Amino acid sequence: MVKLSIPQGTRDFGPDVVRKRNYIFATIRQSFERFGFQPLETPAMENTSTLLGKYGEEGDKLIFKIINNGPNILGQAQMAKDSRELGLLLCEKSLKYDLTIPFARYVVMNHGKLQLPFRRYQMQPVWRGDKPQRGRYREFYQCDADVVGSNSLLNEIELLQIYDTVFNNLGLGNYRMKINNRKVLTGLAELVGRPDLMLDITIAIDKLDKIGDNGVREELAQRGLAAKEIDLVMEFISLQGSNESKLERLSQLFTNSPTGLKGVEELRFIIGSGLTAFSSLPEIDLTLARGLNYYTGMIVEVKAPAHVNMGSIGGGGRYDDLTGLFGLPGISGVGISFGVDRIYDVLEELQLFPETAQQGSQVIFFHPGAGKLAEVFGYVTRLRQRGINTEIYPDDIKQDKQFKYAEKRGIPYIGYVEDSAPGKISFRNMIVKQRYSLSPEELDTFEF
Template sequence: MASKPSIPKGTRDFSPSEVSKRNYIISVIRNHFEKFGYQPIETPSFENSDTLMGKYGEEGDRLIFKILNSGDYLDKVAADELQNINSKQLTPRISEKALRYDLTVPFARYVVQHQSEIEFPFKRYQIQPVWRADRPQKGRFREFYQCDADVVGSTSLWQEVELVQLYDAVFSELGLNGVTIKINNRKILSGIAEVIGASDKLIDFTVALDKLDKIGEEGVKKEMLEKGISEQAIQKVQPLFNFTGTILEKIAKLSDLLSTSDEGKKGIEELQFICENVSKLGLQKAILDLDVTLARGLNYYTGAIFEVVAPKEVAMGSIGGGGRYDDLTGIFGLKNMSGVGISFGLDRIYLVIEELNLFPNTVTTGTKVMFLNFGDAPAFQAMQAIQKLRAQNIKAELYPDNAKIDKQFKHAEKRGIPFVVKEIGVENYTLKNIISGEQVQVSMNELLQKLVK
């Protein structure tokens, strides 16, 4: 007996209802991307391995899906190499391509490759799947979509202001109240490390600080000590462990803490500009908050850092994030091309909206009316009527087989189709509402009017 088919862990099949809901989220995001002036691009699902490898750190490289060369991929590998396998040396020989890990590095490659065709500043958006060989868990998959918006070729902080507004616009239309947009600045983190005498431990310091909400103050201090950060240095950052107040109050506290750091003061100036202008312009439903523990993407972020947190009613990780990067295209030889971008986590946003029951009923609306099939001649008349309905954007279809009427009705019920045309006359139709049981004789114009309603 053949074994039951399955799919790889961390991937999913999507039902018609799920696809409709995902398309709804994507359409809202795409609509606002374009309202804000972002242009769509697409890049290949797989890139040359050397485009991706070494761009995400050792951990990221480990999570990249490699594609074996076609044909006999071991043909060019000597027998003695196979006997003494060194995977790091062997992999580039047998795998020259890899599935993209994110949309950011392919975008940087795109900008460098097409720089002569691009008008800068260049505002692009991209909605495509990415792949990571990560351990699957709730809200984390091995195949998932990213929805990115970036601006390259401008250092203006008005871009950051606009990206906060973009987040707010999307989540407001999706009906998500209480979404928090956390903001920090890489320069502030560098400044803090500087004033406590731990500049050489910046990554260790910030990675530990980023875990404050997970392992608590004592856990963070313990990890910092284990990483070689002194007791004296930790004492200097004590205020960060209970960093409360309004954004202005937090900025004032940071100004005191970073009074001796030029880098830190520059970060404060940038944060103040962004937060003050966002406050003056106003947000619809999102909340902007300064979080000094936020330390994502320090390997390439150089200025503002964003992370979006779902409403408190839902236990979910971040549903978006991004930041400013001063030299991302430098990895491909194009220097001094500053950019800033954000990403929406489609899959997690879907889970949040589903849990809060916020999808509009119309999202999953399918066929509005089904014509019963009584044989070829009536079916032809039905198809003529269906053409007219579809011309008016009404979703209509014919049951394909001349089957028992009861079977056709049950098919409509299981599909959730609300109306059925039972009989077709020369100038009229018998329309039945499956939900209410109401049955009426209507002309084509009346049929159109009822179905539009």
């Protein structure tokens, strides 16, 4: 007999889990809509050429490629000039790594039809060939909101406010929001005297949480920085103090870096404009790098409450020319993403899911036997027409077995009819252990 399993890094979701996940999706979707974002969906697959080279060297390794089928694969492979071309010939399609690059591709393909600025949200699964572990899966959902066609920093502020709104609505008011700016990291590379290694420095810094100070030092050395240059990088990212003190210190350091000063100016506006109030003020974190190549301005990462052992539960940033990768330069964008799977794990650990998030059927009617089946099914239909989730046990079996079924399902109300009370419907509230006897007319107004 074949032992059944599912691919590593993927999961089945039973009804209870799906209901809780839908609660998270609904909370996020409500905020996206409230802030004026429009829904969008893109295919699970993209052309491999669309994805490669957009996520940096680390990201490219994690793209799930789909091997072509057909009789001419070997013949095509022999035509390849190098390993990259071979990969594209053998695997013309790949599962999407995130929602941002497919969105950029959509914008380019539909540019003439879109009203800019275009505010869109997407809630779909993505796939990465990562090593599975707690909070990290190979198939997982992202919920993204992006604005393209606007350079205004008001977009950054509103996106951060969406984070604040969603996490407070989910009961995670003690979340931690970290922000930085890629222009500040460019200023760091110029300060060190190695603007040519800006991306290398960024990639190394981005691993600080995983490999620690010594690991970052080793990686910077491997990427070509000298010992004094490494010391400058480590001194820079270890700057402490309030947001204002960090901004003041950066202004002093970047006297010869217009790009760095521009990053400081943007950060100051985002957190100090007074346009909105956050329950948790974003904290400037100079170690925040987000290794994706396309970020050019503000970058943000959201962490779970400090006492929860979990990585980031959201992140994003500004990308000034993402569509330029596909031949349409000059369209600026900024976006954020929610990590639904990690958010679920955090809410579960902290027991923050409300009871309503787990509720399915509100009422179940016992099967009354063939003689009264039409009568009871009429009551079921009336409750459904009122918008009350109602079911009827499908088999004519002993009521004690039907009762155990309802009890295990956690259905709040049991309905049944009795020969001793014709024209009446009996209900039992399983939560407060109370009984009711209603007429068919009262059934239309009773609050379940």
